[in-house]
Amino acid sequence: MRPRVLLLAGLEPTGRAGLLADVAAVRARGGDAVAVPTAQTAQGSHTFAVVPASPRMLAAQVTAAREWGPLHAVKWGVVPGPSQLATARAALKDADAWWVVDPVVRSSRGQALSRLTARHYLALAGPRVLVTPNLEEAAWLLGRPALGTVEDAQEAAEALCQRGFGAVLVKGGHLPEGQGLADVLAYAGRTVVMRGRRLKRPPERRGTGCRLASALAAELGRGTGPEAAVRAAREHVTGYLRTGRD
Numbered sequence: 001m002r003p004r005v006l007l008l009a010g011l012e013p014t015g016r017a018g019l020l021a022d023v024a025a026v027r028a029r030g031g032d033a034v035a036v037p038t039a040q041t042a043q044g045s046h047t048f049a050v051v052p053a054s055p056r057m058l059a060a061q062v063t064a065a066r067e068w069g070p071l072h073a074v075k076w077g078v079v080p081g082p083s084q085l086a087t088a089r090a091a092l093k094d095a096d097a098w099w100v101v102d103p104v105v106r107s108s109r110g111q112a113l114s115r116l117t118a119r120h121y122l123a124l125a126g127p128r129v130l131v132t133p134n135l136e137e138a139a140w141l142l143g144r145p146a147l148g149t150v151e152d153a154q155e156a157a158e159a160l161c162q163r164g165f166g167a168v169l170v171k172g173g174h175l176p177e178g179q180g181l182a183d184v185l186a187y188a189g190r191t192v193v194m195r196g197r198r199l200k201r202p203p204e205r206r207g208t209g210c211r212l213a214s215a216l217a218a219e220l221g222r223g224t225g226p227e228a229a230v231r232a233a234r235e236h237v238t239g240y241l242r243t244g245r246d
């Protein structure tokens with residue numbers, strides 16, 4: 001089965017991150033991508049700009065995509081503000097799909113991509129919503145101080161499940177050196193620690209969080225369970241980091 005995945009994300013024209021990276025990951029996983037830009041962005045070495053999408057166009061694009069057939073999964077990347085969030089949610093009403101929510105509010109270089117607050121993200125919780133914060137985003141969502149250990153990540157993943165997310169993947173790629181590297185998945189009352197080796201990341205290979213969430217959406221859309229879907233998505237990102245290709 002070819003999953004049809006809606007990608008709601010910011011357009012970054014080079015495809016290092018954002019919508020084009022998402023499309024590449026979904027296609028590489030054997031899915032069909034429906035790409036709806038929530039914002040236009042420019043992210044160069046000296047240039048940075050974000051312009052939010054018009055809510056009317058966003059609603060029309062999601063509605064039109066649904067007229068052509070069902071969506072099996074939705075990946076939420078950058079959502080620049082509350083009006084784009086509310087509009088996309090309303091246009092997705094009654095869609096029978098997994099949602100993968102990447103709560104990305106700034107770029108890896110620290111530039112603001114979104115005005116959403118932790119409260120906006122917590123309001124997206126639901127039984128078929130998988131949220132994929134990194135350590136910093138998990139602390140931000142929970143209003144806690146920085147998380148520095150695998151145990152902290154585990155506890156945060158469980159706490160976010162308690163807030164109503166069907167599954168939570170806390171990405172531990174930025175754990176301190178001595179801690180090794182581990183992602184933590186919590187769902188259905190279980191917590192799984194997935195260890196890995198730290199890979200050197202060439203600076204141009206960005207958008208790992210975008211690719212992880214999109215590959216995950218393709219897998220969930222195909223009917224793969226959360227744990228196997230996360231393992232497949234992690235392999236996808238490892239391959240991308242090694243080769244620079246999806």
Ligand SMILES: Cc1ncc(COP(=O)(O)O)c(N)n1
Nearest residue numbers: 010012017018107108206207
């Ligand atoms: C449109 C868009 N979406 C997501 C990211 C995060 O990616 P990264 O963490 O590599 O900066 C980004 N920089 N731009």
